[in-house]
Amino acid sequence: MTLAERAGPAPAATPAAVIDAEEAARLRAERRERIGRWLLPAAVFVALIGSWQAYVTLAGVPHYVLPGPVLVAETLVRDFGTLAPSWWATLRVSLLALLLAVIGGGGLAILFAQSRWIEMSLFPYAVVLQVTPIIAIAPLIFIYIDSHTARVLFIAWIVAFFPILSNTALGLKSSDHNLRDLMSIYRAGRWQRLRHLELPAALPYFLGGLRIAGGLSLIGAVVAEFAMGSGGKAAGLAFRILEASYRLNVPRMFAALILIVLTGIAIYLAISALSWLLLHRWHESAVRRER
Amino acid sequence: MTAASSPVPAAFPAAGTVRAGARPTLLLLENVDKVFGRGVVALRDMSLEIRRGDFISLLGPSGCGKSTALRLIAGLIQPSRGRVRWEDPEAAATLGVVFQEPTLMPWATVAANVWLPLRLRGRSRRTVQPLIAETLEMVGLAGFERAYPRELSGGMKMRVSIARALVTRPRLILMDEPFAALDEITRFKLNNDLLAMRAKFDCTVIFVTHSVFESVFLSDRIVIMAARPGRVIRELAVDEPYPRSDSFRTSAGYVAHCRAASEALAAAMEGAAHAG
Numbered sequence: 372m373t374l375a376e377r378a379g380p381a382p383a384a385t386p387a388a389v390i391d392a393e394e395a396a397r398l399r400a401e402r403r404e405r406i407g408r409w410l411l412p413a414a415v416f417v418a419l420i421g422s423w424q425a426y427v428t429l430a431g432v433p434h435y436v437l438p439g440p441v442l443v444a445e446t447l448v449r450d451f452g453t454l455a456p457s458w459w460a461t462l463r464v465s466l467l468a469l470l471l472a473v474i475g476g477g478g479l480a481i482l483f484a485q486s487r488w489i490e491m492s493l494f495p496y497a498v499v500l501q502v503t504p505i506i507a508i509a510p511l512i513f514i515y516i517d518s519h520t521a522r523v524l525f526i527a528w529i530v531a532f533f534p535i536l537s538n539t540a541l542g543l544k545s546s547d548h549n550l551r552d553l554m555s556i557y558r559a560g561r562w563q564r565l566r567h568l569e570l571p572a573a574l575p576y577f578l579g580g581l582r583i584a585g586g587l588s589l590i591g592a593v594v595a596e597f598a599m600g601s602g603g604k605a606a607g608l609a610f611r612i613l614e615a616s617y618r619l620n621v622p623r624m625f626a627a628l629i630l631i632v633l634t635g636i637a638i639y640l641a642i643s644a645l646s647w648l649l650l651h652r653w654h655e656s657a658v659r660r661e662r
Numbered sequence: 663m664t665a666a667s668s669p670v671p672a673a674f675p676a677a678g679t680v681r682a683g684a685r686p687t688l689l690l691l692e693n694v695d696k697v698f699g700r701g702v703v704a705l706r707d708m709s710l711e712i713r714r715g716d717f718i719s720l721l722g723p724s725g726c727g728k729s730t731a732l733r734l735i736a737g738l739i740q741p742s743r744g745r746v747r748w749e750d751p752e753a754a755a756t757l758g759v760v761f762q763e764p765t766l767m768p769w770a771t772v773a774a775n776v777w778l779p780l781r782l783r784g785r786s787r788r789t790v791q792p793l794i795a796e797t798l799e800m801v802g803l804a805g806f807e808r809a810y811p812r813e814l815s816g817g818m819k820m821r822v823s824i825a826r827a828l829v830t831r832p833r834l835i836l837m838d839e840p841f842a843a844l845d846e847i848t849r850f851k852l853n854n855d856l857l858a859m860r861a862k863f864d865c866t867v868i869f870v871t872h873s874v875f876e877s878v879f880l881s882d883r884i885v886i887m888a889a890r891p892g893r894v895i896r897e898l899a900v901d902e903p904y905p906r907s908d909s910f911r912t913s914a915g916y917v918a919h920c921r922a923a924s925e926a927l928a929a930a931m932e933g934a935a936h937a938g
Binding site for chain 1: 733737738759763765767769778782810811
């Protein structure tokens with residue numbers, strides 16, 4: 372219901388509105404869908420875990436080939452003392468890389484929006500950076516950058532910044548033409564134009580880029596850890612997986628993998644929540660459809 | 663920002679009651695041509711004098727340059743030849759514009775949208791709050807300050823757009839087919855309200871439309887334009903007194919003016935067809 376309708380005179384209270392069969396069916400279908408949205412994935416999850424455990428137990432698969440989910444869960448709890456610092460290391464690199472991607476990608480996009488010439492000069496190189504397989508540059512980065520953290524961060528950043536740059540640049544250009552004219556008529560300066568028109572208009576695009584970059588920063592961090600392969604205090608989850616594979620500790624490989632997956636899901640959910648928070652008042656993507 | 667709290671300067675009599683020559687000139691278009699990059703002549707040799715208190719409609723078919731004329735006045739484009747001469751710098755500084763679409767910022771509330779022109783001049787929300795509230799009340803949107811544009815109907819969005827144009831208390835408002843996309847009932851209501859707002863805020867209006875009826879109901883001068891190349895064909899005076907109400911829509915005078923405007927428009931189209 373729009374405010375316009377709400378503002379009108381209230382209809383006289385009707386005694387017990389009758390719902391016809393079609394509407395009742397639609398309501399039932401809606402309720403089924405609401406429940407199904409959660410229930411179905413949960414059922415698939417339970418079925419998968421159950422058949423995995425059943426297969427491992429019944430076929431007598433040795434745990435160094437394929438550990439059952441129960442053993443993996445046990446390992447996760449037992450080895451958490453070893454895995455937790457690595458988890459933190461990977462999470463920290465991912466979040467820092469994401470932050471740098473936001474600053475670098477967003478900043479470059481704003482710079483591009485200020486001058487078409489700068490954009491034309493630099494954009495191709497951003498694309499080059501994006502399309503070059505990161506794993507192929509890793510050995511070079513190993514040579515040129517000394518600090519382990521800096522290396523990993525740099526690799527994760529290269530992987531994560533492009534979606535933010537490309538989406539934000541597109542968003543900054545997609546503000547309403549009439550609103551731009553209005554800004555000219557009101558003699559808005561470049562900064563005012565950016566602050567009051569271009570940045571808010573670009574926000575949904577930026578958040579779309581952020582959602583992609585969030586996943587990529589984790590992937591970048593894990594790939595970087597594999598490529599740099601160093602242990603010690605700064606060792607991330609990827610290093611733990613490598614290490615466990617050398618020792619044929621397959622349950623721990625699975626445990627580390629589960630932590631990585633959970634981290635990815637958490638990053639995605641956090642960014643989705645942020646999007647909703649910033650957009651739900653006004654943007655079509657976040658507004659619930661009214662019938 | 664001079665007339666903020668005193669909407670009707672007593673020194674200036676209401677439009678329509680004074681001979682045109684006695685009113686000060688706001689703006690002159692002098693033999694203006696506009697040729698676009700690929701050689702399209704959007705406007706040829708347009709001359710127009712806009713005096714304080716005028717309600718001028720630019721009436722014509724698509725492509726007759728009426729929107730181009732408005733963009734020239736707004737300073738969004740420059741003339742290829744001739745010039746746009748402002749006689750009243752205050753009018754240029756406070757210029758209000760309403761587009762065909764409401765053109766609101768979807769991320770901002772109604773009040774924040776109306777605030778925009780003042781905000782761009784560095785006026786804080788607090789200091790202009792009464793002005794925003796007064797303007798919203800004038801356009802019939804009191805109580806909708808916190809609503810977002812998507813929650814409003816088409817007519818209400820247009821009212822917000824008009825409030826934004828009025829909040830600077832402009833001497834001149836440019837309106838580019840503002841009600842073309844609205845249903846007729848809403849359009850009639852907004853036409854009536856526009857005349858009331860204009861009387862209250864004492865502003866001059868240049869109104870682009872392709873509706874003969876709308877131009878006759880609203881304006882005291884109709885500038886009829888033809889296409890290819892865009893040019894002025896005729897000027898008609900609608901010498902009917904303001905305020906005009908719904909009863910004016912059924913009066914003999916209204917019908918006579920509509921016929922005259924329609925005939926002039928038909929002649930303009932025919933002439934254009936021969937020229938093309």
